[in-house]
Amino acid sequence: MENFLGLPLNASANGAEIDRVLILVHWLIFVLFIGWSIFLVVVLIRFRKKKNPKASYAGVRNRTSIYVEIGIALFEVILLTGFSIPLWSKRVNDIPKEQNATVVHIVAEQFSWNIHYPGPDGKFGRTDVHLVSDDNPLGLDRNDPNAKDDITTMNDLHLPVNKPALIYLSSKDVVHSLSIPVMRIKQDAIPGQVIPVWFVPTVANNDSMPTYDIACAQLCGLGHYRMRGYLTVQSQRDFDEWIKEQEASLAQSQ
Amino acid sequence: MENHETQISKPKSRLIFLSTDHKTIGILYGFTGLLFLLLGFSIMMLMRWQLAFPGQPIPFIGSWFGQDRAPGGIMLPEFYNQLGAMHGTIMVFLGVVPIVVGAFGNYLVPLQIGAPDMAFPKLNLMSYWLYVLGGLCALSSFFMPGGAAQSGWTSYPPLADIATTGQTFWLIAIIFLALSSMLNSINIITTIVQLRAKGMTFMRLPFFVWAQFITGFLLLLAFPALEAASVLQLMDRLAGTSFFLPSGLVVSGQPLSVSGGGSPLLWQHLFWFLAHPEVYVLILPAMGIVAEILANNTRKPLWGYRSMVYATIFLGFMSFIVWAHHMFLTGMGTIISGFFQATTMIISIPSVVILLALLISLWGGSIRFTTPMLFALAFLPMFGIGGLTGLPLGLTISDIPLHDTYYVIGHFHYIVAPGTVFAIFGGIYYWFPKLTGRKMNDVLGRIHFAGSLVFMNGVFFPMFILGLAGVSRRLWDGGAQYQFAQHVLHWHEFMSISAWLLAVFQIPFIVNLFWSIRKGKKVRENYWDATTLEWAASSPPPHGNFFPLPEVYRSPYEYSVPGYAEDFLPQNQFFGEGLKIKEKG
Known part of the structure; x- marks a missing residue:
């Protein structure tokens, strides 16, 4: 009964409140729908022609429907002002400070996710569309001192557990949408705009589930269906280890 | 008007395709719209094969589509996207709207208000032909290099801006269709304002006419925005402008050589x-x-009735200030999203008012389960599901996991498929005797109803399950790539089989429709003992509808009036002063 909606695993700190709203709204839906259905069935049996050959000209004379309408309106006001608006405000306004978060740039393209870490210096290097090439899909300017230690991966996002992740999301070509169902986040990636999106992963991956899926939610062309990325949530130590490996292979390639 | 009275005496034009009679045009709209509905449905059945059995060759007809669409009978993702975009476009712009407004509106509005025809008969014919032109334009795009439009029926740029030639045809089609709808809406609004019969006050209009009246304003005021947008996108594609293209785009590894500076969100x-x-x-x-x-x-x-009318007017007004709830995830702040959430919640109230009024109308009735009534009754809970599932989508916070998933598809299909399409079926069974003087077969009608109800739910209900599990829409393989989707993928097969069986249950309808035109049982003019004016005309009504024009004495639904012998009292029936006193009491 706890998960009667069949929601996916929740692996983030912000997911529970979203699930709570989903469940609340669906309870309202069930109650209303079942109420209406019972009314409909009763009416159809009780007022069928055989049972009730003469219709009543006036019909219902009470004002029950007004109370139902007011009830629904009140419930909606509560959902809106008590849950949706404050929780949304938390999503878009209470963005964690960069020094407390894992900051990542994600640039979507047909049909993959370019993931860009600032490296140990914590500074993102300059990018330029004219530098874009097959082995440099972000157009990262390696001559920029800030870019020297920048790590880029394709479709491979690693995050430390229990630390806020702050993603600056944009797109190179068309509108995409970053969807990570287990983190309860989804955000359109719009070319020409950089949009912050954040969450706190709370459940690290393990052997039975080595990665979480990243999906594209906005039609972006013929490869939309296979625009799949992988999120690995790991302990801070494992994450630092992974960063070190990436730095080493970067040094090797230069 | 004067023009009309001279026309009425003339013999009817033999060329029905050039007739300016609102009934002929309505029937043309109806048949064309039904054809498109069938086409849109067929397209969906093809897509459902690919979703149920991703990457397997389409049986029997797989070889029809050629190497560049389905090599070896296996549907390419490009072709899947074309079918998806065209399914939406066809169903909305070429199927349902032309049927509910072009066919039902055209045929019934003048009859129900006691008018000889529409206010502008030639404009009416023109709007039909613009619709046909738009339809042909949309269909021909399938044969363009690169195929038809494939950026969804929403055609979001930059994807649509850089798509193949089919998109250009899509835009031109939309421009024709927008024009056609605007002409039609002007006609309907003017007809309702100007040509009501004597005594037909606004509060005596049948609710259907009110619905058409408000719909007319919606079409008239909303379509110019899309028409303008389509011209702008056309300019982006053909004239090198950048209305919807920002600077710095890189497509397939190459910087796009456009001036940039535009905004994808503007579209x-x-x-x-x-x-x-x-x-x-x-x-x-x-x-x-x-x-x-x-x-x-x-x-x-x-x-x-009055609360329904006021709710409809309010709904019409509110529908212009909720649009951005489709865009909650484009990076919207608290205040703007708060506004659009609030308007979205507010607009749900008049919808609830109308639905409850319809439900409560049943109380105390003497209910006859005729074939049209079955469809009308099924509409209520089905539309209810569609409306209610809009709620979590209208709240930003619960929209996050559901946005652009199958949940959305389930939601709006419940509104238009077992909702609007059921109303269309009900309407066809109900007014068929007026159109032909014959009735449709009830046994076939009931088979059609039962099968449609069961399998429509079979197609659409599992979409909520997929959506809640997080499966994105518009995926060529239905989500087979994704780990989190694995445990719900088997529903695709269930939905597809339901869709094909749904098609099987449309056969009795098609047979019934054509068979009944010639062989259906002949029935009297007011077959349903109805009160509204269309039933006062002969079946089918002649050119000019009423001789003489009727006069209206009362509200549209005076059934089971106390003190009147029969259980229906037509709007045009003169029935002494005594009744008026009773009406007040």
């Missing part, structure tokens, strides 16, 4: 400024049809 705003009112264009006339059928088959007046 989304303009598109949804049309497309949200468009949703109400799809549903309001359907509610009107259901209201007519319910009143007639309960043998009592609609409950809360």
